[in-house]
Amino acid sequence: MKIIKVKNNQEAGIQAAQIILEKIHANPGCILGLATGSTPITTYQNLIQAYEHKQVSFKDVITFNLDEYKGLNPTNPQSYRFFMNNELFDHIDIKIENTHVPSGLHTQNPALYDQKIHKAGGIDLQLLGLGVNGHIGFNEPGTAFDSLTHVVDLDPSTIAVNARFFDSIDLVPTQAISMGLKTIMNAKQILLIATGTNKAEAIAHLINGEITPNWPCSILQQHPNVVIIIDEAAGSML
Numbered sequence: 001m002k003i004i005k006v007k008n009n010q011e012a013g014i015q016a017a018q019i020i021l022e023k024i025h026a027n028p029g030c031i032l033g034l035a036t037g038s039t040p041i042t043t044y045q046n047l048i049q050a051y052e053h054k055q056v057s058f059k060d061v062i063t064f065n066l067d068e069y070k071g072l073n074p075t076n077p078q079s080y081r082f083f084m085n086n087e088l089f090d091h092i093d094i095k096i097e098n099t100h101v102p103s104g105l106h107t108q109n110p111a112l113y114d115q116k117i118h119k120a121g122g123i124d125l126q127l128l129g130l131g132v133n134g135h136i137g138f139n140e141p142g143t144a145f146d147s148l149t150h151v152v153d154l155d156p157s158t159i160a161v162n163a164r165f166f167d168s169i170d171l172v173p174t175q176a177i178s179m180g181l182k183t184i185m186n187a188k189q190i191l192l193i194a195t196g197t198n199k200a201e202a203i204a205h206l207i208n209g210e211i212t213p214n215w216p217c218s219i220l221q222q223h224p225n226v227v228i229i230i231d232e233a234a235g236s237m238l
């Protein structure tokens with residue numbers, strides 16, 4: 001596990017974008033796993049900037065997002081599809097048909113998402129944020145380590161933390177569709193970013209804790225190629 005320490009989220013975004021850009025330069029048709037949340041926004045801003053400065057093209061890049069709220073239409077501003085279009089895809093030359101976000105509406109067989117990833121060749125680099133309770137994607141504490149893409153009941157603490165994006169806590173969906181922990185672990189490389197004091201406990205479990213489903217992020221200790229970018233606050237319990 002490689003740990004990169006940065007000053008703040010701005011710097012985390014620069015470092016993370018650099019790693020992603022190197023991946024695209026080495027393989028312009030690479031397959032990226034992408035994440036939502038506040039954390040990766042600066043990363044996406046740096047990728048957009050690199051595109052605007054003609055330092056990269058996304059025209060052959062394929063993406064798979066980690067998760068989506070169940071029941072939200074892609075045109076709903078709170079949906080993760082909307083977020084991705086708004087924060088990244090609309091500003092670069094990626095082909096929209098090459099971007100994948102699990103559907104929040106058709107959840108009959110979520111595992112088909114894993115088949116799609118497999119057929120595309122598997123994820124080369126998976127970007128991750130980190131939940132305050134140690135979730136990755138929406139894999140809440142207690143999720144099986146061998147889980148594939150599945151429907152998740154959101155933890156009350158996650159609903160409370162994510163309520164800031166909604167007009168009221170009652171509007172936060174109680175379920176989501178998320179890549180499973182095994183789906184994430186199948187990625188060839190993982191890049192996790194965590195900034196802020198509220199991530200410090202999860203970072204301590206991720207890096208030094210016992211490997212346990214109680215802290216889903218701890219499974220990353222078993223992955224052979226993980227890069228973690230943290231700021232001082234997120235690393236304050238190490």
Ligand code: GLP
Nearest residue numbers: 036037038039129130131137138
């Ligand atoms: C959400 C997402 C995760 C994300 C996490 C942290 O619940 N499902 O993919 O990593 O919360 O979010 P933030 O970056 O806003 O702290």
